[in-house]
Amino acid sequence: MSASLRECEPLTPRLLDLLISRSYLSDMTARPILTVPNPILKQISTPVAAVDDAIRALMDEMLESMYEAKGIGLAAVQIGEPVRVIVMDLEWGKADAPDHRAPRFFVNPEIIWRSDDLAPYEEGCLSVPEYYDDVERPAKVRLRYLNRDNELVEEDAEGMFATCIQHEMDHLEGVLFIDHLSRLRRDRALAKVKKIKRAA
Numbered sequence: 001m002s003a004s005l006r007e008c009e010p011l012t013p014r015l016l017d018l019l020i021s022r023s024y025l026s027d028m029t030a031r032p033i034l035t036v037p038n039p040i041l042k043q044i045s046t047p048v049a050a051v052d053d054a055i056r057a058l059m060d061e062m063l064e065s066m067y068e069a070k071g072i073g074l075a076a077v078q079i080g081e082p083v084r085v086i087v088m089d090l091e092w093g094k095a096d097a098p099d100h101r102a103p104r105f106f107v108n109p110e111i112i113w114r115s116d117d118l119a120p121y122e123e124g125c126l127s128v129p130e131y132y133d134d135v136e137r138p139a140k141v142r143l144r145y146l147n148r149d150n151e152l153v154e155e156d157a158e159g160m161f162a163t164c165i166q167h168e169m170d171h172l173e174g175v176l177f178i179d180h181l182s183r184l185r186r187d188r189a190l191a192k193v194k195k196i197k198r199a200a
């Protein structure tokens, strides 16, 4: 199936970091999300010393940008702050409870174990608008991170959660999901984003 056909499909839970089929409050003034080929997206994010009020304020700004863009995951570098902070909400935007929100926060995340078996997911990214493609990643991972209360947490992730956290953690290393694709597909993605920007 071609990428263009996929885009016309309604949202499935397989899609990441992207369109959720409801509009969100449009009167918010969220910080803009950087898109390729902005060089800031290639920066390696620096660790956070501790989760304090300043980091929590950044998290709130990130959530605002993420919800406004109808995404389900965002790394701080995507709004121009190259620090190791990720926000995510895998429950938001579902048809049966469109206003339900369950934001999650991951600071200085590490993968301390990954499964040998891989799972393919069709991914998208707010920094690579309107391009989706399949990426294979470890199906299960064990994470260690600081939460919003600066507590060190270990947690297992699988399914969409595992894919999403690995996608977002790539951002902390300056890696985009299209960097996992062939040169041909990556060039196609970049050309598409360029075209969208020209049309905007």
Ligand code: ZN
Residues within 6 Å of the ligand: 017, 124, 125, 126, 127, 167, 168, 171
């Ligand atoms: Zn992304």
